[in-house]
Amino acid sequence: MNLFPPAEGAPPGFRYEEDFISREEEQQLIAHIRELPLQPFQFGAYEGKRRVVSFGSRYDYTRHAVKDALPPPDWTLSIIARVEQFGGPGSAPIRQVLCTEYEEGVGIGWHRDKAHYGDVFGLSLASECTFRFRRAAGKGWQRFHLDVEPRSLYMMSDESRHVWEHSIPPVASIRFSMTFRTLAAGN
Template sequence: MPQQLSMFAVRVSAPEGLQYVPDFISPEVEQDLIAAIRTLPLQPFQFGHFEGKRRVASFGYRYDYSLRRLELADPIPSWLAGVIAEIESFGGPTTEIGQVLCTEYDVGVGIGWHRDKPHFDRVFGLSLGSSCKFRFRKSNGPSWERFTLDAEPRSLYMMSGASRRIWEHSIPAVEATRYSITFRTMLDAGAGVSRPRSARS
């Protein structure tokens, strides 16, 4: 892990609250994370009765689209403890990761326009294996205001503020197999769901 993180200067037109750090992890750590994700029982993403092409595994919490609520998931695995510590250090003293999503994007797979569920607060994304176009849009009268971030392998992005709450984001079909790990803090860890065990337990 790098001891000092150099912040990438995102263009002025970037959504407020979006931060980006290139080379957040080393190539060796990246390969270890990819190898660990490949051992997970990844399942096609379930959106109600629909099945997405990307494959995922949730930890801490998962969102049940049929029940429209958070459910407890398996504890955050210990092999993520080091990365989580670095992300929490980057996010500041109030940062506590409560949910993790590991995703595999095969060639030709992307994700449509959306915002993360309101149960979550800040969102950190770690790109692995290949780059992607991380697209943002928000309504501006009859048109859309748009921004695209080139998310390189080993980079970290953080969404907070307007970039998290107002802008939607999506990823077009990737040209090479890509993995990502999404780390989320909780806005309301209550909502009738007890706090899960984590990698630090």
């Protein structure tokens, strides 16, 4: 595995590692995700184009709170342990695993993950995507983007997690991701 230091201009607290998993592991994870009961992403009265399923916990957009979800399947446990290790000494344990399918032409708009969650890790599978960041800077935006490769892992903590927004423009081909979240203090 090659650990790449943040590229120039990357938000503080953002880390990225290519080839976090092998091609064989990637294919196994994709096969498992394809077998899951993925449902269109619901946020309030709106339905997103991506399909998801949560384990451990889920965010309830109606109650604006984190709720329990089914425990993570056994096939996720070793990857959860590796992601926690990537978080470094003293990192909080992973409390949510979100599996997502993005069909060709689907992306995700500008947002910050809910404040109920702490650090956020993303494992990209099947195809690359462009991961975009922005934050207000005077009358404009300070921006950063990174082409995220399949099998890579990113981590957002500190400013990259709490100050910067992020988005993914529509993908060129089907993409899967596994998002791992810790809980914020007090949740």
